[in-house]
Amino acid sequence: MRVLIVGGGPAGSSCAISLVRLAAKLGRTVNVTLFEHKTFGTHYNQCMGVLSPPIVQLMEEYLGLPFPRELVLREIEGYWLHTENRSIYLSDTSSEHPEPSLATRRVYLDGFLLSKVQTAGVEVVVDRVVDMEFTGDSVQLYTEGGSYEADVLVGAFGLDRTMGEALGRRTGYRAPDFLDTVVTKIHPGLEIVNSFGNRIHAFLPKRLDIEFAALVPKRNHITALIAGRKVTSGTLLEFLKSPSCSAVLNFPYEVQKVFKGNFPICPAKNFYGDRYITVGDSAGLVRPFKGKGINIAISSGYYAARNILERGITREALSQIEVDFAEQIGDLWYGRAARWLARYLSFFSFFDPVIEVAGHNENLRQALFDSVSAHNTYRSVLGRVTSSPRLILELTGAVGLSLLRGKQPRA
Ligand SMILES: Cc1cc2nc3c(=O)[nH]c(=O)nc-3n(C[C@H](O)[C@H](O)[C@H](O)COP(=O)(O)OP(=O)(O)OC[C@H]3O[C@@H](n4cnc5c(N)ncnc54)[C@H](O)[C@@H]3O)c2cc1C
Structure with missing residues (x-):
């Protein structure tokens, strides 16, 4: 053959x-x-x-290759998820010894x-x-x-x-x-890179053209990414200057090379x-x-x-x-539903009350972690949320309240 x-x-x-x-x-x-x-x-x-579990097992079982640990720059412990007005730290609480994602x-x-x-x-x-x-x-x-x-x-x-x-x-x-992606490397100095710890910052900006954005700490720099239908280097600069991004990485930093890509x-x-x-x-x-x-x-x-x-x-x-x-x-339709929900909830600031509820609801926090880290299927993420009538009631109440309250103050 x-x-x-x-x-x-x-x-x-x-x-x-x-x-x-x-x-x-x-x-x-x-x-x-x-x-x-x-x-x-x-x-x-x-x-x-960012290599998600079970990458180590996949390489060993499918390719017969011991995972090359020397390529790992950081073991990712968790994710900060930011909307325009709220932030929450997400880590895997589903097991006693969670397997980290690996940054290379x-x-x-x-x-x-x-x-x-x-x-x-x-x-x-x-x-x-x-x-x-x-x-x-x-x-x-x-x-x-x-x-x-x-x-x-x-x-x-x-x-x-x-x-x-x-x-x-x-x-x-x-x-x-596919979606367009724009990526750049930022060198803000080792002190700031190290202040990120082993945590990725993920963003759901309040704009429909950016579907999500992230800042990933590497060894001596931060990689910044935005993804959306027609994002450009200009969109990336706007994101980097936005209040939610500046709260984490205070712009201006020199943005030298910008790379464009796509994902299906x-x-x-x-x-x-x-x-x-x-x-x-x-x-x-x-x-x-x-x-x-x-x-x-x-x-x-x-x-x-x-x-x-x-x-x-x-x-x-x-x-x-x-x-x-x-x-x-x-999982395709569940993923599409999650994508649609994330875009529109953040655009209309309804993700803020979701984050508020996740602050005290472990089930919702784990669902957000599974979604942001890709540790679980969207079907199971949505299932985790919709299987709890109490959680749905709480979310509906929180979104309704935020509608009445108008704009959310930043946490
Ligand atoms: C900005 C961005 C960030 C991402 N971050 C992550 C992440 O952190 N973690 C993760 O798991 N996934 C991530 N992904 C997705 C991941 O990169 C892809 O899913 C993965 O690379 C797919 O692998 P592939 O081999 O199918 O395609 P590719 O990695 O695209 O490889 C295709 C290869 O084919 C070669 N090629 C193409 N055309 C020809 C030709 N005509 N002749 C010869 N060679 C050709 C190319 O040079 C290339 O090397 C990201 C994607 C993007 C765009």
């Missing part, structure tokens, strides 16, 4: 490593070639670099995984894939430097539009809908078919609001490899991925 993988991010690397490992277990021969046009370290995949530099992770792909014996071609053709019994791939033939194509190209269009022209694939908010159409399957962001099998992009990239790479080897490369065989990802696909 010959497999061509387009993209050497976590999804492509995971698929390559899994194909080699699983083929060896099954006593099969597989010939894998992976294409990645970036040189990690000079070029970057945009990311905050994304480029370290990409470099680490790609080196393991090479160690596994996969041919890594540093080249940009530009087009493909599907004939009855093979796939032909065209790069800027040559052409390659195989039995099946794995699309792990993230949200690369050229690749999305190329695959879409040859198949029924349609890339997922729903699955792609026809993300698999005869002789092709997409994984990670290309497939859009993500949480529709935020979180766990890397975990899902790694697990979808693994499942795609397993299905190719164990079930085959027809559309019908590859449809097993929908069963493997039933939880994520089933």
Whole structure:
């Protein structure tokens, strides 16, 4: 079996490593070639670099790789959640020994995984894939430097539009809908970076164009991110100067480089078919609001490899991925509801009373933590809130009261 993988991010690397490992277990021969046009370290995949549990287990179980602890810059203990007028600290109270999220530099992770792909014996071609053709019994791939033939194509190209269009022209694939992101690094000095502790600050600004924003402490700098439909570097500056952000990180700081990216908010159409399957962001099998992009990239790479080897490369065989990802696909509508609620509640300042109630209601606090940290599905987050009539009553009362009171004073 010959497999061509387009993209050497976590999804492509995971698929390559899994194909080699699983083929060896099954006593099969597989010939894998992976294409990645970036040189990690000079070029970057945009990311905050926060790895959520169970990343350690995923890497060990699916890829057979001991988690590279040396890549961890911080263990994230908890999150501050800020609206325009209120703030609350959220940590995992659901277990006695909660597993922290791990902050790294994304480029370290990409470099680490790609080196393991090479160690596994996969041919890594540093080249940009530009087009493909599907004939009855093979796939032909065209790069800027040559052409390659195989039995099946794995699309792990993230949200690369050229690749999305190329695959879409040859198949029924349609890339997922996405949000824009704008990221910058701020160097306010070590004292201020360290004052963040191991805590991420997440923001729900009172404006519809920013769906969420975050400040993440790294070793010697703070990474700032905003996400929304059409956010720009100007929107990022406005956020950094806003009172809620300035209360945490007092602007002005020099903003040197700004990076733009995207993340998907729903699955792609026809993300698999005869002789092709997409994984990670290309497939859009993500949480529709935020979180766990890397975990899902790694697990979808693994499942795609397993299905190719164990079930085959027809559309019908590859449809097993929908069963493997039933939880994520089933969570889509809950995630959309959570996203919609967060946007409009914060826009109309109704998230302030929610935070007030969470101050004394542990159940709601845990639901907010699960949502912000991506530790749990949106279904379980919403279930946690709606299963308690007392909590719903309290929330309705608090929102009603805030309507009567008008503007909330800052806590
Ligand atoms: C700003 C931002 C912050 C994020 N923060 C987090 C976070 O903290 N934690 C988290 O878990 N997730 C985060 N995510 C999501 C996460 O980055 C993605 O879900 C994850 O990277 C998906 O992995 P992937 O391998 O599918 O795609 P990608 O990481 O996008 O990798 C695709 C690869 O394909 C290569 N490629 C594309 N086209 C071609 C081509 N034509 N030829 C050759 N190579 C090609 C690209 O160079 C790239 O290396 C964030 C996303 C953004 C945008």
